[in-house]
Amino acid sequence: MTNAQTLLTIENLRIEAASQAGGKTVLVDNVSFSLRRGEVLGLIGESGAGKSTIGLSSMNYTRGGCAITGGRIVFDGENILELSEAGNRALRGVRIAYIAQSAAASFNPALTIGRQVCEVAVRHHLVGRAEAAAKAVELFKALELPDPEHFGERYPHQVSGGQLQRAMAAMAMIAEPDLLVFDEPTTALDVTTQVEVLSLFRKLIRERGTAALYITHDLAVVAQIADRILVLRHGKMVEMGAAQDILTAPKEDYTRRLVAEREAATADAFVSEGEGGREAVLTLDAVTASYAALPRVVDTVSLSMARGDTLAIVGESGSGKSTLARVIVGLLPRESGRLMFQGKELSPGLRERSREELRRIQMIYQMPDMALNPKHTLLEIIGRPVEFYLGKSKAEVRARVLELLRQIELPEHFIDRRPTELSGGQKQRVCIARALAAEPDLIICDEVTSALDPLVAEEILALLRRLQERLGLAYLFITHDLSTVRRVANTVAVMRKGKVVAYGKTAEVFSPPYHPYTELLLDSVPEMRPDWLDDVLAARKGRVEATR
């Protein structure tokens, strides 16, 4: 096992966290792997699988309340768990560098990008200030950042998310480390940006022969960059092997489910179209809205949907899709245009709408954690709209909440629980129940699955589909995830900079001839073929410019 080529060996790693009850929770249990110089190992798993914990442990770092309680971590022949505080500092940033999920959160807002990028080299006295700055410019160039000479003078809020994520790669590479830990580095980016950032990361580590741990929940992303893949679940190893083997011939059942789910996501199976000639639920006619002093966020949008329809609004961040939802529910009054709901025009503002009108449109949010009051029980959360909109008595409310719990497939005894006792998927189910409690005709789902793990998200989508069949609801799905669209929507509207650029039946919008922007979006959804990224990059040259 030990030879000159081995860079990192982790043996029987065990990491525990002190739980609230005073006991210990095992986060990582008996994990062993090794990494050669220049090799990229993908760590795959859902949230809570211990991926980030393992990644950080390779720098002998644990987050608050956690501790490495067993095993060895040997980096370049040395057990780093025995390092002194000074030894740790000499390792971190210099020999092993970390690239976090959110560059916006990981850059200090008060300091310039250049200062933070050069910090490791300067503070560890590797090179002088001027030399570090020159090196940073060189890295900015390699990462294709705009105006590389002066990029470092800017503050983090002055550049885009994709640029900042690349700047973080520059920050990690400045000291030419032997090992990079990528922790979901493209998850927070739009699909089209993800492609660029991913290809630059790959170029950088290949050119410099840097080894990497690449942590992600997305099999298709890891397929583009990793030599080997380690699948984790609940802190334990599920299976490890060459990337190709894991993706095409997974041995373990859990891996097979992950792969199957990901394949379904890119398969060309569309939802059957609804029958025509049904009663229109919602019609938007040239609706325009903006926030004070900003250019139009929603620009002459016209859409229509009928009972039982699922209309998906897709677009990247900043396209105005969430604002459109706020306009429909009246949180942001429209400036002009008509908004018809079941044949009647709705007032622009929330306050002018009747309770009955409010009841008929409900909303489900992206973050179930933030959408639920942690101090309320499920009875209060789900019972409140029953009481508010339908004026039921206490006993009736309780009976209705129990019925709703059955509908969302949660046990009845959950009625007295609070959101903190539920998992992410269960919380989102509660949000669905709360929306259903008002007996609405239209539910607006704002990125309802993007905070959930793939398998959990799949269950939520299936639940929504069953409810729609049973209750004849109309859904307005707001999402940036095209695979969700393919699976749930019969009509789709593609938004870009406040305008609808493509609108129609999902099967039509998503098959040739495409609108160029739709094609760019579709092409950017990662596929599990390892050569997908190369194909996209080859196909993209020129076309990216054409659509910008």
Added chain:
Amino acid sequence: MLKLVLRRAALGVMTLWAASVLIFAGTQILPGDLAQAVLANNATPENVAAMRHELGLDRPAVERYVEWLGHAAQGDFGKSLVNQRDVAKELAPRLYNTLFLAVYAALIAVPLALVLGVLAAAFQGRAFDHIANAATLLAISLPEYFLGYLLIKWVALYLGWFPVLANVAPETGFFGRLYLSFLPMLSLVLVIIAHMMRMTRASVLAVMASPYIEMAFLKGLPKWRVVVEHALPNALAPIINVVALNLAYLIVGVVVIEVVFVYPGLGQSMVDAVSKRDVPVVQACGLIFAAAFITLNMVADILALVSNPRLRHPR
């Protein structure tokens, strides 16, 4: 950015104007007739009427307010009713004494509070943190006059290091002033340090939970560098506000300490003037205090604005 600063400054001027209205109105609605109070035993109806005319009290309040504000804006606060001397001249040395004590205390307390706060945050949960917290909490919990008397008993009387009375005179030299006003300064420092230190600690700790702080540690930076270079700049806004509030307190809230140490500051003048119904002096003191309070808060808000990189460097 400039727009925000100007808007804040304009708001400050408006507030000061509103304060001047309140001060003037407040001194007008004090019970009893001013002329009668001034004349005391000689208050025959004729004398009172003559006095009222002399003081201008027979004119409408609005007219008198405008006149008073116009003069005050030029530094003329009128004449004292008690001794007929010019109020501005009378108060100038008092104001100097108050400012001297305030600056003296601030120069010691603010850096000390910041350093202690940052250290307490860096050593969170350790002995230093607990001791610093407990000590400052104790100091803030004791009434300031009690602290003052404790210092007099132990430092002045028992150890004999500093005088009991801080009776500085206009001819006292700089170092003499430092020496004489040491104990009042120390009591003020003890009173205000806790608030600033705890706010520094709390806001640094809040920032310490940010991902960019974890990133700084993962770059192998030593803890003191992470705290001072990465956390502190982002924790400044709330700290600046609390510092300003305490500086304002040093100017407007030191009456008790001035009385305990018989220090001839502005607060004492105001208390004297109120008891003697010397309305022009009360008005002048009120206006000076309001101006100090409003200016310090305005400066703090502007500094907090300036400390925000998003406002300093727009996209």
